[in-house]
Amino acid sequence: MATSSSSYGIEQLEKGCYYEWMSLQAKHIANLKEALVSQRSNENDHKLEELVRVIINDFQKYAEKRLKLSHRSCSSYFAPSWNSSLENSLLWMGGCRPSSFIRVIYALCGSQVETQIFQYLHKIDGNKKDDGLMSELTATQLAKINELHMKVIKKEDKISKKSANMQEDVADMPIAVTAYTKDLVEAGVVVEDALDKYEEGMAVLMAEADKLRVETLRKIVEVVTPVQAAEFILAGKRLHVSLHEWGRVREDGRFGCARAGEAAARG
Template sequence: MESSSSSYGIEQLQKRCFHEWMSIQAKHIVDLKEALISQRNNDHHLQELVGKIVNDFQVYVEKRSELSHRCCAAYFAPSWHSPLENSLLWMGGCRPSSFIRLIYALCGSKAEAQLSKYLLNIDDENFDIDHDGSMSDLTATQLAKINELQMKVVKEEDKISKESANLQDDVSDIPIAAYATDVAVEADVEVGDVLDKHEERMAVVLVEADKLRFETLRKILEVVTPVQAAEFLLAGKKLRMSLQEWGRVREEVCARAPLPQEADPGTQTRTML
């Protein structure tokens, strides 16, 4: 088990890794917006940009994997996230199936097209969200492939969730449970070994979840056109950045909220009578 000072140091590395990734995503947003406006009909340029973004994500996933094997607990409730962001986490990140739900939100009806325009955040008056090849123009064949992918991804998510639940159940087993009954007060070393093993196994679960996130993204990009890929990535990244901002704002609101006043015990008794 890592010492407390060592664990803190690793957590700081994890935090720095996350903030570096968010900075990279902010640059991705700028690059994608520019490409969709000025290079929309240049498939080669869009493919290169999408490929670079996928590679950046893979590098980030690999860094997370390396850091998680040194100390993974922080990834399941990161101190660098807002409470809102943490409340939406699944295995240290977003659900891979949420990628597919975003696709459904970006295609189809006029209302969904308006949502797409908001998520893409492109205000250029010459930009038309309904251009041929956009996310709103997914073909029946593409939708069928995406639907098939969704079923597979949800099945894999359930499998990983079950693995995590089993690990949580194991923590309640002996010798940790002995502490609840004061039977094994001298079991510190044994408990430490159990927690070390638990964290090692949770790191494996985190890596599996990250792999599923990456593979889901990669398979989605195999189905869509270069323009659709750029629109999808832009929408997802803008949504992620917005979530971070919404979480920050809600934290500030909660911090300013007045604390509830405690009722006077005597007054409360008289009221009850």
């Protein structure tokens, strides 16, 4: 079979960029765990701060790299073939919702409160509580995080609105009129240009969303202590990696071994 190797190459580069990022995340997870354990014995916050800084910069670099690759084929980032349908249904502008970073903090704090109540009710020594959850946040920190949550949701809504308008525009001239008046399988130059413009617009929105994701991470890190920042980043990364894995397992279980074979070939 003849293959358009340069075009086929773009898809391979996109997938490669993603899998490189996923393996970097595994490395980040290991580094964060190690740094948190080491911090408990030597209380060296500086090393944790540096690690968190490097990790956020790596995320920004990944965002920049995939944006470069997305030129005129941005659509593929809105429901990538390398994701399970569960993950794709959770996507917002080609990634996670920045507001969900904050929900991760609430989850860890809430879980902490639940653990403390459990310990109190069962008369368990508080010092022996599990050490996997986030270090307690002060009321001031929580108030700042809550304020940030509200701001981030507003910014998300603005980007969602722009995306809705772009989606609606596709149902307008010239695309709708061409579809109505011409019995063509090929779109033609006018429609191709309009679709290119749509995909370029979506790439701009994805970049805006990535900027908001990075900015939200940085603002959270400003509010919390270095230990809390490391715990939070670790929780976010483990959630991402787990959802990727769990979504795939659910899909394989649902759709049988045909998919499992594909997944193994992908991995």
